[in-house]
Amino acid sequence: MKQVLGKVVSNSEVKPEYFLMEIEAPSLAGEAKPGQFLTIRCGNATSPLLRRPLGFHRINDPRFQVLYEVVGKGTRLLSEMKAGNKVDILGPMGNGFKIPDKPKDVVIVAGGIGVAPLVALAETLAGKKHKRIYAVIGARDRKSLLCERDFRDMGIETLVATDDGSCGRKCFATQILEDLFSAKRDFSPVIFACGPEAMLQKVAAIARKRKAEAYASLEENIACGVGACLGCAIETRSGYKLVCEDGPVFNLNEVVWR
């Protein structure tokens, strides 16, 4: 882990309120693995105060990308950064996704901006021998649907769900996951998910019912990011764990929901 000044290569709005930032930071990009994250300082003012955690969206040493939604003051400031600006970044933090060592079916389940770290995962998976990889992407509507193209370009079977039916099926991503299990016999994939807590709870329930392994990248407010402040705890079956140090990827079967 290191703290470096990265250079913004580009920062553009890919969908309304969703931005893709590319940062050049050789020493940091070289260490990053899918599922890990970094924290970024959004400005020099004292408000917003804390660094913002973002998952690696694409890793391409000496550069990497982050995909983020503008949800508050911090991400608004990030969205205003221009190519050439320097950004104070700290990472990579946490543990990445555990890539299955034996060929397995894989289902990626993404909800909203939760798709961001799953693209980096898909890039790694697509380069290995796996039986089949499915990506299920859920979004509010067509305007907020992210990364469909990225998965398709990797040759991944991509299934889309929107709340209003403006793209793909009108249902939740978890319905498509459920249907995949119903349609296939002897289907025992590894599931990787990231998205809203309600979606992850449903993914956990489906995985338990179908006896499938499921991992998710979880979110919590982060202060230090290095395991010092103990602020980003989540509850698991074996007690409190830290998102920054023990996660952010957790076995969904271990997570105790609030």
Added chain:
Amino acid sequence: MKPDLKVKIGKLKLKNPVMVASGTFGSGEEYKDLLDLNKIGGIVTKSITLKPREGNAPPRIVETPSGMLNSIGLQNDGVEAFIKEKIPFLKKIRPAVIVSIAAHSVNDYGRLAERLDGVSRVDAIEINISCPNVKGGLEFSREPFSAFEVVNAVRRKTKKTVIAKLSPNVTDIAAIAAAAEEAGADAVSLVNTFTGMAVDVDTKRPVLGNIVGGLSGPAIKPVALRMVWEVFKRVKVPVIGMGGIMESEDALEFMIAGASAVQVGTANFVNPRAAAEIAVGIEAYMRGNKIKNMKGLIGCLKV
């Protein structure tokens, strides 16, 4: 001429007056890759208790305007695990080590001090009588008499430097500081966090799992500074100032107002190198103002 930044607090010798505050820096090892730890004057480790504590229900932190609330709830593995697992790393670095202790009873504070008394590398004990996030943790520094009792119990069990960390959630912090001094504290440190709260208007629920938490960061600096000034006027023992210190100018404000040393807390989250950079900034200020040593700086407020 190079200014002398050395400062002595009780028997505790600091190479420079900048420490990192308890709870914000783990036991130092967490930050070893992010800065040269030897540039820091002292490390105050995360509070330990006699027995392990699992801490409070999440969410445990939330950002507020120019600050943050936390309710960690003293999560720690207990004093024995600390000695076994954290001390070995601390032996490899040079900053002073100040171990923060917390307990539910006067007796337990004494037992913690007794246990740490013989542990080499523990240069001082900071008594956390002001954690706002556990039942009972705060009350000891709410009243002069209970503060006296705790400090006295620790004092009787150790010859190491004893620092009493005070709560700002009181009417007259100087009276509490005076009680700690009378009980034998070698120094007082202030302030711990201010109790606070945040509400999610969409869910109408408190943001923190513990409902209330402790406010830290730049938002509390002016109040902390006023309290340090009040305490400095009242007691003879050194005062260690903290509360929202982000850069060297903040630290200098505290020192001019009477702090013999400072602690950097929340700033570590924003910039892991903050404490080291603040020490450099203080040195530059002293050089620029032709201040030779800490005596020329501490409490030089012109009123």
